[in-house]
Amino acid sequence: MSRARAFVFAVSLASLTVLSACSGGHEDQPKAAPQTVSGETLTVRTAPIDDIKRVGATLTTRDMGEAVARISGVLVTLNVREGDTVSKGQVIGTIQDQRLNFEASAYAATAAQAEADYNRVKTLYEKGIYAKARMEQAETALRSARAQRAAAGDLASQGLIRAPTSGKVIRADVPAGAAVMAGTSIATITAGPRVVRLQLPEQQARSLVLGQSVRLEANGLNANGTVSQIYPAIDNGQVIADITPQGLDSVLLGERVVTAISLGQRTGIKVPLSYVTTRYGLDYVRLVAANKSVSDIPVQTAPLDGQSVEILSGLRDGDTLAPYGVSK
Template sequence: MRPNLAVLLLALALPLAAPAQDQVTLAATTLPVWKAVYGRIEARDRIPARARLGGTLVSLSVTEGDTVTAGQVLAQIVDAKINFQLSAIDAQVQAMTAQLGNAKAELTRGEELLSRGVTTAQRLDGLRTQVDVLNGQIAAIQADRKVIEQQAAEGAVLAPISGRALSVPAAAGAVVLPGEVVATIGGGGIFLRLAVPERHAGFLTEGDTIEIEDATGVQTGTLARIYPLIENGRVIADVDVAGLSEAFVDARVLVRLPVGEHQALLVPVAAVITRSGLDFVATTGPDGPAERTVILGDRHVIDGAEMVEVVTGLTAGATVVIPNE
């Protein structure tokens, strides 16, 4: 029993092995200053489908939210006067055709009389001219008919691009004028448009990364274009965002823009100890280890590591102890 007791006493006398720890020396890190603004989801192309013919809107086959393809017939406009014009032209063609038949018969008889020496060549030339004039008049009237037929065909309102119908202000049975908007089509993809206060214009650079917060979470985008014209004290900018929701156009989403820089002290999240509602960070120095009370700020992901900003409680150059679990 005594040898076992000696071994036990020896084990108690040996110092316990301390858990492995990492140490980090704090240094100031440059972080962007974020400005929260609202952006608006817009279609890249927003083109109105206009009426090319004045008349009555007899049919409307599109409503808000419908998906359309370029060239699709969205509505049909009818002008009753066109049918009367076509009937009048057809009557003129019939009359001219009857006159042409008579002129050709006169020309045939004139040629027979000239062959027998009864009439003169001058008379025959006059008959030929009359036939040519009637042929020309019939051709001109037929050309006028094609123009009116084209006007009737323009009663079909076509989709200018492929996309979605954003608004349809017209209604079936309404009277429309040439150039009036029947529907507005949005297509060509979507992007995010921002209106940033002009005091931040100097901090915006094309290619900057921004953060967008919507119903699906936080995602990033790229500042694609900054417009030089300032309107109502705001700078207009466009942002390219992959996977932006197309459910609603002109919807507003919260955007955070980098508008400056500031120096901050960052410590790993694992170095923070929370106890009794207070945050502590263990440090080491000439006076030995100590726990310092800190006030924390925002969290950041730096090179894949989750870090937290220390607002007060630590200074640059301090050695922070990170316990390993």
């Protein structure tokens, strides 16, 4: 045997010795025992679950009172601003029309003249100078003048703007000194309790029921509500419903509210949150095999009611799950 061949043989023999040693050491290490479960488990089944939809709504009041101008003229004063509380019948502004004031003054002067003429004719009639027909003529003229004076005064007094209802002013954006027409809205006042007003397509609205519970979310606040009214008319394919909220007193009127409302039922797999965990953006459940061993498998979920989720994929009927934290 040459020296070169002897060297190659020695190197090969050393390599085999090292590999054998390494292999033997690996076999000696103990294998990890499979994780098993004991105690509570859950067998999943397909069953009807509520079809929860998240729909935008608006916080408002049941009714809105509009304080409008009854005559045309200049808005001389406006005594309220947004956020003020007013009472029904309270004077909140004044509109002035000089033409109406002039007419009222003219009719007042005419009524005063008719009253003076009546008194003079009455005196002469009692002395037998004037006939009864002249007396009746003066009396008729006095009644007509008084009626015209009352009508002119009432028309001029319509420049007072009064609150149509008790509540809070949410809009008063017409500045004092502005010219307004009859029928112009000067201020908007809330009337009635707060409600969350919801609009739904008519096909979905058929599932609404009076007294139905609704979850609400507004400005970071979570609250509950109840469907208190479903309006009978359809507007552009939309049905309007009012939800009476509980716990949204600090939310401003007009603010958007997200509602989670049940619009019927569908079949699916519902699992409590204690059986689901999230790691690195993925949801997992603990699947229990026939030999009681458990393994984490990924699933796709959708939120339901805050206490459970719907399994969209990853499980089937009859699978058994273990809650997280229960193993041995």
